[in-house]
Amino acid sequence: MGIRPIHRWQVRPCTAMRIQARLARLVCIRPMTCQIQFVGGLDCSFDQGLGLAFGAAVVVDANDLRPVDYAISASRIHFPYVPGLLSFREAPAMLKAFKGLKTVPDLILVDGQGIAHPRRLGIASHIGILLDRPTIGCAKGLLIGSPSLIGQQKGDHGPIVDLDTGQVIGAGVRTRAHVRPLYVSPGHLCDLQDAIHWTIRCAGLYRIPEPLRLAHQVAGKAKRSYSGIGVRQVLPSLQI
DNA sequence: GCGACAG
DNA sequence: ATCTTGTCGC
Numbered sequence: 001m002g003i004r005p006i007h008r009w010q011v012r013p014c015t016a017m018r019i020q021a022r023l024a025r026l027v028c029i030r031p032m033t034c035q036i037q038f039v040g041g042l043d044c045s046f047d048q049g050l051g052l053a054f055g056a057a058v059v060v061d062a063n064d065l066r067p068v069d070y071a072i073s074a075s076r077i078h079f080p081y082v083p084g085l086l087s088f089r090e091a092p093a094m095l096k097a098f099k100g101l102k103t104v105p106d107l108i109l110v111d112g113q114g115i116a117h118p119r120r121l122g123i124a125s126h127i128g129i130l131l132d133r134p135t136i137g138c139a140k141g142l143l144i145g146s147p148s149l150i151g152q153q154k155g156d157h158g159p160i161v162d163l164d165t166g167q168v169i170g171a172g173v174r175t176r177a178h179v180r181p182l183y184v185s186p187g188h189l190c191d192l193q194d195a196i197h198w199t200i201r202c203a204g205l206y207r208i209p210e211p212l213r214l215a216h217q218v219a220g221k222a223k224r225s226y227s228g229i230g231v232r233q234v235l236p237s238l239q240i
Numbered sequence: 241g242c243g244a245c246a247g
Numbered sequence: 248a249t250c251t252t253g254t255c256g257c
Binding site for chain 1: 246
Binding site: 003044045046047053081089090177178 | 248249257
């Protein structure tokens with residue numbers, strides 16, 4: 001008799017929502033205790049034409065924010081983009097890239113929401129549960145919640161409140177002076193203070209924190225190089 | 241019913 | 248996410 005899989009990615013939206021509701025109960029929000037030496041960044045890019053997702057995992061040294069390791073992955077897309085179900089589309093590629101790292105990060109920044117999510121299980125929380133590691137969700141846009149007005153200087157921040165419950169689910173953070181804020185929320189095994197602190201601490205000269213900025217670049221290059229290979233394989237068959 | 245809606 | 252070079256401004 002077959003065993004029941006703990007988790008599946010190729011499911012219908014309604015099943016994905018049930019999986020999220022179940023995993024959300026495992027999310028642990030509490031202050032981080034361990035020392036952080038390496039911070040990871042997870043992102044991915046897509047080639048709709050090829051139906052492929054390219055994941056990127058980058059690790060930087062927490063002290064100088066310089067990269068010490070990275071890995072990429074390519075995998076078939078098995079889920080459409082549906083607001084609220086992002087992890088079922090992007091997490092597989094990110095997790096596959098993460099497996100390729102030789103330096104395992106102590107903390108992981110993920111491109112997307114943490115608990116600032118309808119079912120409190122954004123992609124950062126989802127990945128944090130599956131890896132059993134501290135994760136922080138750093139999103140460029142808001143999914144749910146109402147952000148408060150914040151100052152224009154780097155480091156300024158204010159709460160994001162879920163008006164339905166009155167709960168503080170995240171924070172708007174100015175990672176660079178005079179630019180749009182980033183929306184952060186704890187993913188797993190850390191709290192909102194940690195999320196705010198480490199997002200600011202990982203912010204270099206740009207709006208996007210260094211681990212994620214580098215992961216974004218790597219994912220983009222992975223896609224372009226892969227497409228390049230595809231072109232070289234196709235062109236010969238066209239040239240008689 | 242209407243508008244919003246991570247990437 | 249993705250199509251895309253240079254350019255105007257803090």
